[in-house]
C-alpha cells in the first residue's frame with residue numbers, strides 16, 4: 001500500500017508580491033497564479049491597478065482570456081459587460097447593468113511591487129503594508145523560481161543562503177510579512193564612501209497553490225543605511241526574524257536590529 005501524503009497547509013494570510021508595477025502598462029491585462037487560483041491584474045488608462053479573481057459575475061467567463069481595458073473599465077470578452085474599479089458592473093450592451101461585482105482582491109503598489117492580500121477565509125486586510133523609506137528604492141527582479149514549501153519556509157531558506165554568502169558582518173534583516181523579507185548588506189569599509197549605502201535584497205515568496213511558492217530574489221542598490229530600516233513588526237514578525245537568523249548567518253546584528 002502506498003504511503004499517505006500529508007496535505008499541504010493552506011496558504012497563509014498576508015500581503016504577497018504578485019508581480020512588479022512595470023509589468024502592467026496602462027490598458028494591460030494579465031493573469032497570475034495566486035493562492036490556489038488565478039488572479040487577473042489590470043491597469044486602467046489613467047493608471048489605476050486592480051487585482052481580481054478571474055471569473056465574470058455574469059456567466060463566468062475568464063477575464064484574463066480576452067478581457068480588455070476600456071478607459072477605466074475592465075470589459076468581459078464574452079458579453080462585453082464593463083466593470084468599474086470598485087468592481088461593480090457599470091455598463092452592458094443590453095441595458096441596465098445588473099447588481100454584480102468582480103471579486104476584487106485588496107492590492108497596493110509600493111516600491112515597484114504589486115502587493116496583493118490573501119486571507120484563507122477572504123477576510124479584509126488585517127494590517128497595512130509596512131511603511132518603508134523611499135531610499136530603499138525599487139527592486140529589479142533578477143531571479144524567479146518556483147519551489148515546494150510554505151512562503152515562510154521558502155523565505156527562510158533564501159534569507160539563510162543570503163546571510164551565509166554575504167561575507168559581510170554588517171547585515172540587517174526585516175521581516176515584512178509571511179512571504180517577504182528585506183536584507184540590507186553594508187560594505188565593511190563603508191566609511192570610505194561619502195554617504196552610507198547598501199545592497200538591498202528583497203526576498204518575495206508568493207503562494208501559487210497549496211505547497212507551491214513562487215520566489216523572487218530582487219535587488220536594489222540604494223542609499224539605505226541600516227539605521228533607517230523600518231521599525232520591527234509586531235511580536236510574531238520579530239520571532240520570524242530571530243528564526244531566520246537562527247545560527248545561519250555570518251552577519252552580526254547591527255544596532256538597529258531587534259535580534260541584537
Ligand code: FES
Pocket residue numbers: 056057058059060061076077078079080081
Ligand atoms: S460572461 Fe461576462 S459578460 Fe457574460
